[in-house]
Amino acid sequence: MKPARILATLFLLLTLGFVGPLPRTIAAETSHASKRSLTETRLEWPTREKLWRTVSLADYNTRVVFGGVTALGAAGGLVGTFLLLRKRSLLSDTVSHCTLPGIAIAFLVSEALGFQDRSLPLLLFGAAATGILGMASVAAIRARSHLKDDAALAIVLSVFFGLGVALMVVIQQLPTGNAAGLSHFIYGKAASMTAGDAQLILYASLAIAFVCGALFKEFKMLCFDTAFAQAQGWPVLALDLALMGLVVAVTVIGLQAVGLLLVVALLIIPAAAARFWSHRLGITLLLATGIGAVSGLVGVIASALFPRLPAGAVIVLAAVFCFAVSFVFGAERGLFRHWLEQRRVGRSVARQHLLRALYEWCERSPRSGKAEAPAQLLDRPVPLEALRTDNHWPESRLRSLLRLGRSEGLLSTDTGGNHAHLTSRGKIEARRATRNHRLWETYLLRYADVAPQHIHHNADQIEHVIDPNIVNELEELLAGQDDVLLVPADPEPPRPGTTGGLAS
Amino acid sequence: MSEPSPEIHPLEVRDLNVAYQTKVVVWDADFDAPAGKLVAIVGPNGAGKSTLLKASLGLLPIASGSVLFFGQPYAKARHRVAYVPQRESVDWDFPVNAVEVVAMGLYRRLGWCRPVSRKERDLAQAALAKVGLADHSTRQISQLSGGQQQRVFLARALVQDADLYLMDEPFASVDAATERAIVEVLRELRSRGKTVVCVHHDLPTVPEYFDHVALLNMRVVAQGPVETTFTAENLRKTYGARLTLLEEAAAAVERARVMTRHRP
Known part of the structure; x- marks a missing residue:
C-alpha cells in the first residue's frame, strides 16, 4: 500500500x-457579507x-x-x-x-x-x-x-x-x-x-x-x-x-x-x-x-x-x-451492481429450471416402442401444457421461461405453440443442468454439515466449486442408484477460465 | 514462580483463575503442553476453553495464577508464539485481501511504521500456498468461504514461523477440504518439532488428529496422552451425565481404542 x-x-x-x-x-x-442587513434573506x-x-x-x-x-x-x-x-x-x-x-x-x-x-x-x-x-x-x-x-x-x-x-x-x-x-x-x-x-x-x-x-x-x-x-x-x-x-x-x-x-x-x-x-x-x-x-x-x-x-x-x-x-x-457494492448480479442469478436459475423441467419430462414420459438410445432421449417434442402442470407453473411463468429459452437459442416452439423442441445446444445444456443439479442435491444430502457454504448459483458446474474428488464420489453414489437418477454424461470438461465460482 | 523442572514446556499454566465480573470461568487450571505434540483442549460449551487461551495470551485479565511460555512470561516469548483466533472474532467485510491479512503475521518483525514490502508479500504468498489458497491471494476476504477464511488465519500464524501455535477452534464449521488442509498443516508442524494447542469441539476426531488432550470444564479434569486420558470415565467427568454427549463420547472412545490398536 x-x-x-x-x-x-x-x-x-x-x-x-x-x-x-x-x-x-x-x-x-x-466584511461586506457581515455588514448586510439581517433581514435580507434572498440569495443573490x-x-x-x-x-x-x-x-x-x-x-x-x-x-x-x-x-x-x-x-x-x-x-x-x-x-x-x-x-x-x-x-x-x-x-x-x-x-x-x-x-x-x-x-x-x-x-x-x-x-x-x-x-x-x-x-x-x-x-x-x-x-x-x-x-x-x-x-x-x-x-x-x-x-x-x-x-x-x-x-x-x-x-x-x-x-x-x-x-x-x-x-x-x-x-x-x-x-x-x-x-x-x-x-x-x-x-x-x-x-x-x-x-x-x-x-x-x-x-x-x-x-x-x-x-x-x-x-x-x-x-x-x-x-x-x-x-x-x-x-x-x-x-x-x-x-x-x-x-x-x-x-x-x-x-x-x-x-x-x-x-x-x-x-x-x-x-x-x-x-x-x-x-x-x-x-x-x-x-x-x-x-x-x-x-x-x-x-x-x-x-x-x-x-x-x-x-x-x-x-x-x-x-x-x-x-x-x-x-x-x-x-x-x-463499482464494488453499489445498488446497481447488486441489482445486475441479482438479475443474472435470477436468469440463470430460471434457465436451469426450464432445462431441467424439459429433461425430466423426457425422462418420465413413456418411451416409444423400440428401445431408445440415451442420446435420443431429448429428441421428442415436449407438450407445453404438461410441462406447465407438472411444474405447477402459472401461465405467465411458462411464457417468460419460453421467451428466455428462445432468446438464448436453447429451444424452439412449434407454430401452434403447443410443443417445445430442444435445439442441439439446448440438449447439451439440459443434460448439463440436470447433472449439475443432481450432483448438488446429492452433495447437500451427503455433506449436510458443510455443504450450504458452497452452494452458489453462479457456479455453472459443481466442479468449479467442489473438490473434483468429491464430485467423483458423488457421481459414484448417483450411479449406484436406480435409473431415475441416471446422470447425463458430462457434456464438456470444466472450462479452466471460469473457475472460482465462490465470488459473490 | 518458575521452579526448576527437568524440561521446559512450551506452555505451562499454573493455578490459573479467570473470572468475568464475579462469574468464575476458569478455576485453578493446571495445564502443560508438551513440546512437539499436537494438543487438544476439549470440553463442553462454556467450559472456558477459549478463555484459557485468551487469558494465557494476556487478552483477558487473569484473576490469579501464572502462565509461562518456554519458561518465560508471554511478553518475553511472544516471538515464539502464534495465535489463531476464532474466525467469528473479526469482521470479514473488511477492505483487505487474503495476502494482506497473512502479511499481518509479519508486522511485528517489520516494526513500527515500516511498510510491507515485496519480501513480506512473498512470504505471505508462500504461507497461503501451504494452506492451499495460492490462487486466492488477491481475493477480498469476504469473498472467501468460511473454511477458506479459517485457512487464511492459519496462514497468518504459519508465516510467523513460531514454535508454539495456539488455535481457537480451527475446525469449527469448516468444509472437508479445509479440515484436511488444516490436519496436514498440523502434522507438518509436528514433524518440524513445533507444538500446537487447539481448542477443539469435535470429540470423535480427537484420537485421529491429536497426541495429547486436556479435558476442561472450568478446571482441567484430566490431561495426558490421548491413549490413556481420552477415556469414557474422564469424558463423563468432564461432560457430566448429558446423554447425547455421552453417546458421542462412547463412540469416540471406541474409535480411539481401534486407532491405538492400529498404531505401529
Whole structure:
C-alpha cells in the first residue's frame, strides 16, 4: 500500500503548494457579507466579475480559505475511513458536541485575561480539551458500568452539549460584544476564516496525513483484528488513542468551517461513500480523501459565491451527493451492481429450471416402442401444457421461461405453440443442468454439515466449486442408484477460465 | 514462580483463575503442553476453553495464577508464539485481501511504521500456498468461504514461523477440504518439532488428529496422552451425565481404542 500512502501525502502537499507560502497576517474578505442587513434573506446571484475572481482564485484570501477547507475535507476522509472501519462512527459525533463547553470556557478565559480579539488557537485548544475529556468519559462509562456503547455515547453527548449551551447563554449576557462569532462554531462559517486560521487547518491536515501514512499498517491491523494485534504485542490502547486523537484533531480544525453539528459528516460520509467503490484499503483511503477534498472545495466555492449560503451545509451536501452516487453506482457494492448480479442469478436459475423441467419430462414420459438410445432421449417434442402442470407453473411463468429459452437459442416452439423442441445446444445444456443439479442435491444430502457454504448459483458446474474428488464420489453414489437418477454424461470438461465460482 | 523442572514446556499454566465480573470461568487450571505434540483442549460449551487461551495470551485479565511460555512470561516469548483466533472474532467485510491479512503475521518483525514490502508479500504468498489458497491471494476476504477464511488465519500464524501455535477452534464449521488442509498443516508442524494447542469441539476426531488432550470444564479434569486420558470415565467427568454427549463420547472412545490398536 506504499503507492497509496505516497499519493495521499502528495495530494495534501499539492494543496499546500497551491496556496503558496503564507504570510502571517491577512484579514478575511468577509466584511461586506457581515455588514448586510439581517433581514435580507434572498440569495443573490454573484456578478460576473465576482464569479470570475472566485473561480480563478484571484483573491489571495479566497485561495487560502479554499486550501484550508479542501485540506480539511481530505483529512476528514482519511481519518474517517479508519474510524468507520474501527466501527466508532458515532464517537465522532459525541466528540464534536463535547467541544462546545471547551470553546465557551476558553472564550471566558480569554475575556478574563483581557484579550481583545478572539484567539482561535486558544478556542480550539479548549475544544480539544473537552473533546478528549468527553471521549475519556465514554471510555470510562463503558469500562466501569454495564451500559452499552450507544447509551454511553448519548449520555456524554447530551451532558457536554447541554453544559456548552448553558455557558453560551452566560457568554451572550456578558457586556463585551465579542461573543457574536462563537455561534459559528456550532453551524460553521468558512467565510469568517482568516488566512492564519486556514494555515492552521492546512498544517494540521498535513500532520494528520503524515500520522495516517506512518501508522497505515498499524491502524489497518487495529481495525481488522484488535485481539490479534494485542496478542502480537502491539500497544492496542495507544494505537486506539492515536486514532481517536486524530478524530479530535479533525473535529477541532473543522469546527470553524463546518461547525460542530456537521463535522461528523466530514468524517463519516466520504469514508462510507468510498467503501462502495473498492475492496482495497489503500484505494478506499484515497477515494475518501478525494471525496472529502472535493466536497470541501465545492462547499467553499458556494460559500464564496453566495455569502449567505452556509458553507458547512454545502460541504456536507456535496459529500452526501457523492455518497448517493456511490450508493447507487459504486463499482464494488453499489445498488446497481447488486441489482445486475441479482438479475443474472435470477436468469440463470430460471434457465436451469426450464432445462431441467424439459429433461425430466423426457425422462418420465413413456418411451416409444423400440428401445431408445440415451442420446435420443431429448429428441421428442415436449407438450407445453404438461410441462406447465407438472411444474405447477402459472401461465405467465411458462411464457417468460419460453421467451428466455428462445432468446438464448436453447429451444424452439412449434407454430401452434403447443410443443417445445430442444435445439442441439439446448440438449447439451439440459443434460448439463440436470447433472449439475443432481450432483448438488446429492452433495447437500451427503455433506449436510458443510455443504450450504458452497452452494452458489453462479457456479455453472459443481466442479468449479467442489473438490473434483468429491464430485467423483458423488457421481459414484448417483450411479449406484436406480435409473431415475441416471446422470447425463458430462457434456464438456470444466472450462479452466471460469473457475472460482465462490465470488459473490 | 518458575521452579526448576527437568524440561521446559512450551506452555505451562499454573493455578490459573479467570473470572468475568464475579462469574468464575476458569478455576485453578493446571495445564502443560508438551513440546512437539499436537494438543487438544476439549470440553463442553462454556467450559472456558477459549478463555484459557485468551487469558494465557494476556487478552483477558487473569484473576490469579501464572502462565509461562518456554519458561518465560508471554511478553518475553511472544516471538515464539502464534495465535489463531476464532474466525467469528473479526469482521470479514473488511477492505483487505487474503495476502494482506497473512502479511499481518509479519508486522511485528517489520516494526513500527515500516511498510510491507515485496519480501513480506512473498512470504505471505508462500504461507497461503501451504494452506492451499495460492490462487486466492488477491481475493477480498469476504469473498472467501468460511473454511477458506479459517485457512487464511492459519496462514497468518504459519508465516510467523513460531514454535508454539495456539488455535481457537480451527475446525469449527469448516468444509472437508479445509479440515484436511488444516490436519496436514498440523502434522507438518509436528514433524518440524513445533507444538500446537487447539481448542477443539469435535470429540470423535480427537484420537485421529491429536497426541495429547486436556479435558476442561472450568478446571482441567484430566490431561495426558490421548491413549490413556481420552477415556469414557474422564469424558463423563468432564461432560457430566448429558446423554447425547455421552453417546458421542462412547463412540469416540471406541474409535480411539481401534486407532491405538492400529498404531505401529
